[in-house]
Amino acid sequence: MIEYYQVWFSAETKEQAKSILSTLTKLKLIVGGTILNGPSHFWWKGKETDMDYFYVMGFTIAKNRKAIEKEYAKVSKEEIPMVSFIKMNGNEKFLNFIYENTK
Numbered sequence: 001m002i003e004y005y006q007v008w009f010s011a012e013t014k015e016q017a018k019s020i021l022s023t024l025t026k027l028k029l030i031v032g033g034t035i036l037n038g039p040s041h042f043w044w045k046g047k048e049t050d051m052d053y054f055y056v057m058g059f060t061i062a063k064n065r066k067a068i069e070k071e072y073a074k075v076s077k078e079e080i081p082m083v084s085f086i087k088m089n090g091n092e093k094f095l096n097f098i099y100e101n102t103k
Contacts, residue, residue, distance in 0.1 A: 003062035003087060004095055007033075008055055009072055010082035016075075017054040023075045024058065029068045031101045033058030059088075059098045067103075 007030060011017035017035045024030045033056050040053035060068060065085060073081050089095075 002095075002099060004090065004098055005060050005062065005065070005085040006088045007058050007060050007068065008082075008084045008086070009058075009076070010078060011054040011056060011076070012051075012078060014054055016077050017056050020072060020075055021056050021058070024068060024071060027067075027071060028101065028103045029064045029071060030058035030060045031098045060085075061099060061102050064102060 009017075009020050009024075011020055014035065014037070017037075021030075021033050021035060025032050036055045036057060037052065039050065041048065041050050043049070069083060072083050090098075
């Protein structure tokens, strides 16, 4: 049985987010995605930090997880590249679209 994932990537700038999305889509590791932006608040290097932050949300299949982590680490400019995988389900047409358009 094929496992499907919604995958999230962090980026400090819109340009980084576009680069991440383009790289992973061209390699067919994700089917594509959306760039989201908003204010963030987090603990960083001993202090609370506020900044505008970007996230890329895309879709993939389980067998691509390791390759996604590797390629994302190459293209990310962040000190700690953050990627998360959320197991998902969806309608048959959408899942087939993901499967047919990823490696």
